[in-house]
Amino acid sequence: xxxxxxxxxxxxxxxxxxxxxxxxxxxxxxxxxxxxxxxxxxxxxxxxxxxxxxxxxxxxxxxxxxxxxxxxxxxxxxxxxxxxxxxxxxxxxxxxxxxxxxxxxxxxxxxxxxxxxxxxxxxxxxxxxxxxxxxxxxxxxxxxxxxxxxxxxxxxxxxxxxxxxxxxxxxxxxxxxxxxxxxxxxxxxxxxxxxxxxxxxxxxxxxxxxxxxxxxxxxxxxxxxxxxxxxxxxxxxxxxxxxxxxxxxxxxxxxxxxxxxxxxxxxxxxxxxxxxxxxxxxxxxxxxxxxxxxxxxxxxxxxxxxxxxxxxxxxxxxxxxxxxxxxxxxxxxxxxxxxxxxxxxxxxxxxxxxxxxxxxxxxxxxxxxxxxxxxxxxxxxxxxxxxxxxxxxxxxxxxxxxxxxxxxxxxxxxxxxxxxxxxxxxxxxxxxxxxxxxxxxxxx
Numbered sequence: 001x002x003x004x005x006x007x008x009x010x011x012x013x014x015x016x017x018x019x020x021x022x023x024x025x026x027x028x029x030x031x032x033x034x035x036x037x038x039x040x041x042x043x044x045x046x047x048x049x050x051x052x053x054x055x056x057x058x059x060x061x062x063x064x065x066x067x068x069x070x071x072x073x074x075x076x077x078x079x080x081x082x083x084x085x086x087x088x089x090x091x092x093x094x095x096x097x098x099x100x101x102x103x104x105x106x107x108x109x110x111x112x113x114x115x116x117x118x119x120x121x122x123x124x125x126x127x128x129x130x131x132x133x134x135x136x137x138x139x140x141x142x143x144x145x146x147x148x149x150x151x152x153x154x155x156x157x158x159x160x161x162x163x164x165x166x167x168x169x170x171x172x173x174x175x176x177x178x179x180x181x182x183x184x185x186x187x188x189x190x191x192x193x194x195x196x197x198x199x200x201x202x203x204x205x206x207x208x209x210x211x212x213x214x215x216x217x218x219x220x221x222x223x224x225x226x227x228x229x230x231x232x233x234x235x236x237x238x239x240x241x242x243x244x245x246x247x248x249x250x251x252x253x254x255x256x257x258x259x260x261x262x263x264x265x266x267x268x269x270x271x272x273x274x275x276x277x278x279x280x281x282x283x284x285x286x287x288x289x290x291x292x293x294x295x296x297x298x299x300x301x302x303x304x305x306x307x308x309x310x311x312x313x314x315x316x317x318x319x320x321x322x323x324x325x326x327x328x329x330x331x332x333x334x335x336x337x338x339x340x341x342x343x344x345x346x347x348x349x350x351x352x353x354x355x356x357x358x359x360x361x362x363x364x365x366x367x368x369x370x371x372x373x374x375x376x377x378x379x380x381x382x383x384x385x386x387x388x389x390x391x392x393x394x395x396x397x398x399x400x401x402x403x404x405x406x407x408x409x410x411x412x413x414x415x416x417x418x419x420x421x422x423x424x425x426x427x428x429x430x431x432x433x434x435x436x437x438x439x440x441x442x443x444x
Contacts, residue, residue, distance in 0.1 A: 042369040044425040051376030052293040054325030056339030069404035077347035085392035089406040091414040101295040103377035104152040110433035122161035126418040133427040134286040144290040155289040178247040248282040265300035273352040310336035325380035368396035400444040
């Protein structure tokens, strides 16, 4: 049928797609089944943490490579976990390289988001590929950040390349993570599930009614939407089962959801990481991303302490990223401020690793089955090359650690690392973006 003679009106299209546009509110990436207590083996987990802006290159990169490398000053808080993490130097996006303040958009996608001038064109992020295959959980993935929202606040992009909104509220994260606790709440949740199923049924019917009238490219796009709906539909049944089962038992009174200092960067990050440890322990989710800050802020109170300790003029976070980056010398006060911030990131990661290491699994500890990635896209502000990366955990998934691996600059795609993580987590993928193959240097 010729669409020029039988055009589909905007009203008809919106009627058919309206339910799907609202799908993120139904957690389109899924919401699934029974926790790991029923599993035959320990499931894999993944958490990715993004470092905004620059790093202190003098304190981040070890001077030597291999298993006997000298630990770098920024990584000293991780010293007692040396055999549980690796330093990875000079990975970068090659075809997907960008510059500016938008690096959070493509850190986990590897896509050149600026290929079409004036627009942001993206693709699925690595964490969402992992979430697709990570197995049934109540919350398929969590996007956490320093501020609620999309854009550079979130690291996660769905199958269509659209932003998955990030959450900055610890209480909101907690409430989302766990199924209802009492009968009335369970009844309300089951009613919402029934409504969600009704919306999905309507969406399927409306789209199919005009699908045959679309051209090839439009049919392909709509089929992607329908596949997403089918995926959600299958997961809603599992979500109903876990709601009926109720929330797992843990000491809820010990969970702290309100920061003592409203503008403390380290406290905000650590409380989020505590929730990540809890979510992995209770198997409510297996995939998490967290943006640790923005290119231009927030201007947390921590910077006051760091600038005083470094003898630097107090600036905003954005100015520190610019004036403390690049080849300004190790003794530059602004560079020292960035180094203190980097060290805090590593201390927070060490704290999370200690928590996961203390949680027993069927085989080893929870850390042995969890892949942790701490990294960013910039050495100096805007650069977009030679990513600073730390990979930790996952020894039962086949990773080996206690090493500094350095590749030639801008020749090894970060997508190779992402492919390696996905494959070791058991995802049936053969490539990711511009990957050339898994990084065998990281495998036992």
